[in-house]
């Protein structure tokens with residue numbers, strides 16, 4: 405009898421969510437429920453000269469075994485939606501990682517977990533500890549990068565804009581200018597940590613691109629090799645899109661934003677600037693590197709709903725109808741379905757027979 409062939413790694417189809425807050429939500433921590441609460445939080449943090457990623461989480465909400473059980477339930481639910489991997493975008497305490505270690509000691513996790521450390525946690529721990537934690541993370545968990553936070557959100561009118569909002573005589577909040585961001589990310593360069601920064605408004609995105617150019621000292625090739633990320637990258641001029649492409653910066657977009665934010669976009673930006681919001685098709689056409697995520701629990705976790713919204717502007721799946729549809733500039737059906745490479749920003753591998761049925 406022939407001996408069984410040795411086991412070898414295989415690649416299987418799987419959906420990837422590159423920006424979520426699944427661990428935090430699964431643990432039972434509350435997220436601000438209203439735009440007014442987010443606005444108050446952003447103003448308070450900015451007033452203290454800090455950023456939302458420098459505000460740490462409270463102690464664990466339950467005993468270690470209970471916390472691990474909650475995280476396992478969340479991971480199982482995510483795997484049940486078809487996800488093979490999630491990225492926790494901004495982990496603010498180590499107890500999440502301790503709970504994942506406890507789960508991994510008992511067996512494989514339901515899906516792979518990639519983690520970006522919140523800038524406050526990474527800064528407090530220092531390079532030795534974060535390096536040791538990364539080496540020790542276990543087979544199902546990867547500590548990938550550090551997340552910074554440049555501006556606020558569109559709904560609460562706290563994202564940093566180049567001009568005033570249409571419905572308010574103010575232009576949002578910038579938590580960090582370019583020089584501060586550059587100073588803060590420089591210590592992580594060269595040690596394999598990937599950099600990601602939240603930026604939604606055009607002034608916020610510009611500050612981040614300026615900060616990245618300062619940090620990499622204008623070396624575009626080195627910057628492109630490191631592929632730093634901008635999370636959301638929502639409101640963009642043509643110039644910013646061209647800069648992102650030239651610098652090799654990755655935009656991590658949230659297809660659901662373009663659908664659920666329709667009323668906010670027209671109110672906040674007016675008819676003159678609305679087309680600058682969620683310009684996914686222009687980003688893809690310019691060759692900007694793209695990743696996609698949900699920002700769960702801000703948006704639904706189900707990846708097929710996000711994919712449908714990305715390619716057709718809406719989802720017809722029962723229970724996921726939204727009042728609006730994404731504008732044409734936020735649909736990327738032709739671009740994404742023609743190129744398997746571009747599908748990778750949402751789907752690790754998307755079976756050919758399903759491409760024709762992308763309107764799920």
Ligand SMILES: [Zn+2]
Nearest residue numbers: 423424493699
């Ligand atoms: Zn987020």
